[in-house]
Amino acid sequence: MKRFGHSNRGLSPIVSAIFLIGIMVAAIAASFAIIVPNLQKVEDGNVLGQAQTALTNLDKALQQMISSGKDSQLNYQFYYKNGLLIGDNSSFYNLTLSYPLLSFAKTVSLPYSRVMVQTPVASSIMSVGQTDYFSGSQNQKTFALNVSTAQSTNWAILNSTRSPFQSTGINNSLGYRMLFLSSYQNQVLKLQISFVKFVFEKINKKSSSDPLIKIIYAGKVANTSKLMDGTQFFPKTGSLSVILQTKITDGSPIYREIPFTFSGTGFYLDVEVSYHLFKISF
Numbered sequence: 001m002k003r004f005g006h007s008n009r010g011l012s013p014i015v016s017a018i019f020l021i022g023i024m025v026a027a028i029a030a031s032f033a034i035i036v037p038n039l040q041k042v043e044d045g046n047v048l049g050q051a052q053t054a055l056t057n058l059d060k061a062l063q064q065m066i067s068s069g070k071d072s073q074l075n076y077q078f079y080y081k082n083g084l085l086i087g088d089n090s091s092f093y094n095l096t097l098s099y100p101l102l103s104f105a106k107t108v109s110l111p112y113s114r115v116m117v118q119t120p121v122a123s124s125i126m127s128v129g130q131t132d133y134f135s136g137s138q139n140q141k142t143f144a145l146n147v148s149t150a151q152s153t154n155w156a157i158l159n160s161t162r163s164p165f166q167s168t169g170i171n172n173s174l175g176y177r178m179l180f181l182s183s184y185q186n187q188v189l190k191l192q193i194s195f196v197k198f199v200f201e202k203i204n205k206k207s208s209s210d211p212l213i214k215i216i217y218a219g220k221v222a223n224t225s226k227l228m229d230g231t232q233f234f235p236k237t238g239s240l241s242v243i244l245q246t247k248i249t250d251g252s253p254i255y256r257e258i259p260f261t262f263s264g265t266g267f268y269l270d271v272e273v274s275y276h277l278f279k280i281s282f
Helices: 008-068
Strands: 073-077 084-099 104-120 131-133 156-161 169-176 179-185 188-201 205-207 212-222 228-234 239-247 255-263 267-281
Touching: 008 073, 008 104, 008 156, 008 169, 008 212, 008 267, 084 188, 084 267, 104 188, 104 267, 169 188, 179 255, 188 228
Parallel strands: 188 267
Antiparallel strands: 073 212, 084 104, 084 205, 084 239, 104 169, 131 156, 156 169, 179 188, 212 267, 228 267, 239 255
16 A cells, blocks of 8 residues: 655655755855955055045155245145045153263153044955055155164154054044254264144144145244253263153054164264144145
């Protein structure tokens, strides 16, 4: 007698089809898990690259204004895709003159100014707390090198930082390293130190939808008082070091360099500090 019921041969194609569909869904999900983050990285990279290009072009414009002289003005179109344009005057240099033989040390704090583009990111294109430099011929892990490496080190400091205080964005900034010029004559060591100072007027933040900024170069301004006036004598048996620490308020590490040293002869020390002043209206 025949038994009525379901045929295993009828179920087999259905089970196979369901199994294949499951494999396809899993494969698509895995592909999306790989492709989507990479696509986001590409998009973040494009936004980041545009901000970096905009700052690089701004650096060229500012240096041209210095060459053109005091009171040169520029209405500058600052093009970037996304983010906020910000003026930062909250960072600073600590400049120390050190002569251990006489237990001598003198420190002065000076403003470190930056023009910054804060770009939002959604990918892991940079780790939180990471800082990368895009100024110069290669990524610079040092901050204020000059003098001995002047032939390969740019004046401008252009970097990107994913701040631990704002992990959803990357701060792309343009600032300038201190420059040191020295001369020795008639036992007087004269050290001229210069930097760039930005004064931001009106609103200090601007969206990428309205990129016009006004820039005035007000010339090179001397500090109100000399750091050293040339009356103190330092004997030849010791060594003078200039120690520079730069504190960036977005969470980047403190950078410590010794960009200038002098030894081998006695000297009176005369130190002048000046700055190139730019007034920027957003």
